[in-house]
Amino acid sequence: MAAKLVQLTINDKEYDIAVQANETLVDVLRYRLGLTGTKKGCGQGDCGSCTVIMDGNTVNSCLVLAVQANGSRITTIEGLESEEGLHPVQKAFIEHGAIQCGFCSSGMILSAKNLLDKNPKPTEGEIRSALSGNLCRCTGYQKIVEAVQSIAK
Amino acid sequence: MGNFEVINSRASRIDSPAKATGSALYVDDIKMPGMLYGAMLQSPVAHARIKSIDVSAAARLPGVKAVVTAKEAGLVKFGVSPARYDETLFCHDKVRHHGDNVAAVAAVDLETAMHALSLIQVDYEELPVLITIEEATAEGAPLVHDGYPRNICAEIHQEFGNVKEAFKECDLIKTTTFVNKRQDAAFIEPQGCIAHFDIFGNLTLYSSTQSVHYVQRTVAMVLGLPIGKVRVVKPYVGAGFGPKAAANHLEPAACLLSMKTGKPVKMNFEREQVFMHSRGRHQFFHKFTTGVKKDGTIMGLDHECYLNGGAYTSFGIGTVYYAGSLLGGPYKLRNMKYDGYRVYTNLPACGAQRGHGGVAARAGWEQQLDMIAEELGMDPFDLRQKNMLVAGDVTCNGLKISSFGMPECLEAVRSGSDWKSKKGKLPRGKGIGMACGFFESGAGYPSYPSDTYHDTVLVKLAEDGGSALVLSASAEIGQGSDTALAMIVAEGLGIPLEMVRVQSGDTDFGVDLGAHSSRQTLMTGHAAKEAAEDARRQVIEVLSEELKTSAQDMDIKNGVVKFKMEKPDFTPLRTRYIKEHRGWLDNPATDDELSFREASRIAFLSRGTIVGKGKYKPPVPGGSSKGATVGTSPAYGCSAQVVELSVDEETGKITIEQMTDAHDCGLAINRTSVEAQMQGSFSMGLGEALFEEVKFDSKGRLINGDLAEYKIPSCLDMPKIKSIIVESNEPNGPYGAKEVGEGAIMPTIPAILNAVYDAVGVRIYELPMTPERICTAIKEYKEKRIDAEYEDQSKRNRAGSSIRLYD
Amino acid sequence: MLLPKFDFDEPATVSEACEILAEFGAKAKVIAGGTDLTVNMKKKLLSPERLVSIARVPELQRVDASSTMLKLGPCVTIANIAESGEIGKRWGAICAGAKALGSPLVRNRATVGGNLGSARPAGDMPPSLMAYGARVVLTKKSGQRVVFLDNFFRGPGLTEIAPEEIMTEIQVDAPPPHAGAGYINLGLRSSCDCNIVNVASYLVLEGPGGPIKEARIVMGCVGPTQRRAVSAEKALIGKKPCEALFTRAGEAAMTDSTPIDDFRGSAAYKKEMVKVLTRRTLAAAFEEALKS
């Protein structure tokens, strides 16, 4: 079971990294690359705290084998900030009080960003639906939905 | 209400930028040099005698650094309340529930640790498994713990007034029952910790906890360490909702492994282990008998409750008391009798969860009040208004109500939901319901008997004058306490929020009982206010000496020193300040007002580091009966909610459509955070009402220990919520503030129950309201209606007319 | 939760994949999106020695909707199916199944082939596909065979796919004129939920308004595999569609179902829901048939 060399482009930076076949993407991000903004609340696809954007789509990184991600472009929460500062979704979450414990926030923000990238003017229903794989136990989702609505234009 | 500079606003939370960017470190994000990975061996069966444990193969596995069992850990008993210390770090004679802790290993990586666990041989002799209260209390049932006959872990009998006599004066006496299901707190971050026992013999434990103080005490006691050698630090925490308010077994286990190996040891619960450790909401079986007069006056309540406690006591003594005492409000209840029983079974131990002890009681009783209102021909709002406590009242069980915005809450949700035009007027299948809530604002006593201060806070002014640092052992777990403390300190010092930094969640900073019983804003808030005012006083004293101006004539507001009388000449102070900061670009201009920064620098130059100290201990609460101390609090929050929903009568599926919520939090330190607590509470209540139930098979093994089969609400299950803040200005709270975090959940379940009745005419006495349960109830209801109509018809002998169900 | 150790291959073509499977047989397992397999492996329910990833084999990702047939590559993601206008226009119930599956995150990885391959009795894709009469193409090094979905499932987690075979295509005929279908799933939550009962119905009418020429009703969660509601279908043939007929068909479907009591619900309730969902999906199918 030799390690495999994979190439990942994470937040616009290229990584060549040797991984074991049984390593999941979330573990490689968190424990090998120190990108701990991606969280792990369940390890089996149920909570969405491990959400990353992979080749333009949100995925549960706890269900993706790192070897299966070879060659992919990945955006994690650490990749949203730019020279202009925080991403508008991050700002909106902060301003609207959409973050409590914050454990769901990385995934939630990435799901919201991905939605807005694809559909800049989502309805409330579309927002709720796009965030429905990201569980949050703290907020009741109201302020999260309001935050996304505030920049959906 | 006062004119505030910082508090009562919608300031952004101070921790949200770190959380929004992923830079906030939670415990599993931390890595230490040489760190080992620990894992816990847990019982695969619910009740068994341990005949032998053989760890030799595990210990021999390359990469394994330590294996510990009860032999190494000792048998010091611990728990939450010293009256029921009934747990040991590892089981030695028997295991009492699926997931009970048997051994732990530390290894170079998690894979090796997990492999080592599989090599530990435990020989179990299985014992009969007690799952239900009936099984556990049956004559001759085996005992979960010796010394507790019929497995009664705690038993409470209280009577305030005389219920029997009161019932003689009643026109209507109603008895109903209610049962909820075991709920899991389902915080998204599982418990985890890193222990580091260093070469100096100091132990530092980083843990995902709601109370560094209680964890510190437990770890020191269990491992026999001097408390001064144990430091507990809380990094960012992915919420707790109750179960994280006491030590879990990972914490002492990781410490022990670190002591054995001299290396930092990380341990995490997997999601299933979160369910097996449990300590969330109990299952309660309630029976309520309430007597009222024709005019709606509630005369008395006779209340009996059984709690399925699981294998250990945990917070359970408090829980069984709260289940009774929290019905003391929000209504004037002149007579109340309570008989509560907490029963040991072979399920994971239950404990405390948002709305500790009171949620199911509130749900069942508020539903009964709705029934009573209907039978009396009263609007449910009117029945409640008629009986409402007012500020100044003392309840029959001794709870002193010092502020009470209940009338405002009722009015807010009544008009906010347009109740009048909807109640009784919605088409079948659609319903509207309301209920009220009541909760304490911090427990009157710590969980161990002590005269300790509940909270201490230090406010240290930076020596350069530019900022204030708040040091506290309180626990920001997502509820926003760091922000609330920062705002209180900024207000108390008279400086902008940006000048305040908070360091919290560290036992090195003092004593704080932590985040539970909806206490931090009021209790830690008091200490923070006192500390800020103490620091401010010291600065003003120095100014007074330097400027020869009376302290009374000076104030600090928004970072600027205000002189109430004639402005003294502070040029010499400014000159001194500027001289020290030659070359700096942000020095004050000549005609600027005297800034806090200059003043606090001058104070340092005169007195050394300025540290303000604050502390808080609630006033000794009243009540003389046994257990009357549980539920006593410096203040009580109250709330009202209206829920609108629809029911698919064929499938039984409920859709919550709209929710209007009003909560009296005394004064909102941060308005956004108050709404956030209300909304989060509602979602937890909605989950318990509709979906949530931890399930076990007939052998007591957990069935649905994941977030797929244990269903908490998703974004699509939540309705739009209208949140209305009511402020009654609590005299016992800092700046008038009291609780919102737990009390806000109280009305949710009963409001849903009452709306379901309004929609389809069925009363539900058992949660959760799954489609199946609703569907069955509707069917029974229809059958009853058919029988009733049939009888009715044959009586009147109106042959030929068809039976019509609803129109 | 850690995954057990395994070897990993990522063949570029179907024939390469077939070669590997021919060599390793039952020791290897195909992985597509991995949303089912990795969870089972983390729970230590499965521990294959080798995973053969086919998720990125281009020939398995095609969607080809011609006038007569829909050909779906098994590695088309559920999200792509849910959003596909051309599938939605003629095979709406397939999209409805896709939209009901898991969460947006899961749908972005999960594949239709994986959904069939996982053979969950509660799966969201099988009922509609079966109702449309879908077939799957199973390929191995030495040849190919076509299997009707009706004969594909063997039990929970068990299918007709042999260890050395790969599902390489899913074929669905285009519905004739005056045909329609409906799919409804019932769960507790509105997202990410395992169904309590799910039903798909498909109707072909003689002409506008009826009578019914062909009917297929497929029920999930009420047996070890998806079931056709045979007596309900029989009750429909030759009849003029109306609400009362659909109600009778629903009642007949109850007798076709064999649910068990489990922690998700009682058998009695599931049967009752078969009745309701059958009636409702038939009504939806009829409505669509009237329009087509």
Ligand SMILES: Cc1cc2nc3c(=O)[nH]c(=O)nc-3n(C[C@H](O)[C@H](O)[C@H](O)COP(=O)(O)OP(=O)(O)OC[C@H]3O[C@@H](n4cnc5c(N)ncnc54)[C@H](O)[C@@H]3O)c2cc1C
């Ligand atoms: C959180 C969560 C929620 C879910 N919710 C739902 C739900 O609501 N409804 C539902 O139906 N499912 C649900 N699932 C299950 C799963 O996502 C789906 O079944 C999905 O379609 C599986 O596709 P996959 O590509 O991920 O399969 P994989 O996991 O890759 O494979 C599944 C099985 O199929 C086999 N296989 C896959 N492709 C082929 C092929 N081409 N040839 C031969 N064999 C093959 C594999 O060997 C494996 O045995 C959920 C899963 C998760 C994690």
Ligand code: FES
């Ligand atoms: S950790 Fe990946 S979904 Fe929960």
Ligand code: FES
């Ligand atoms: S903010 Fe805590 S889980 Fe969402």
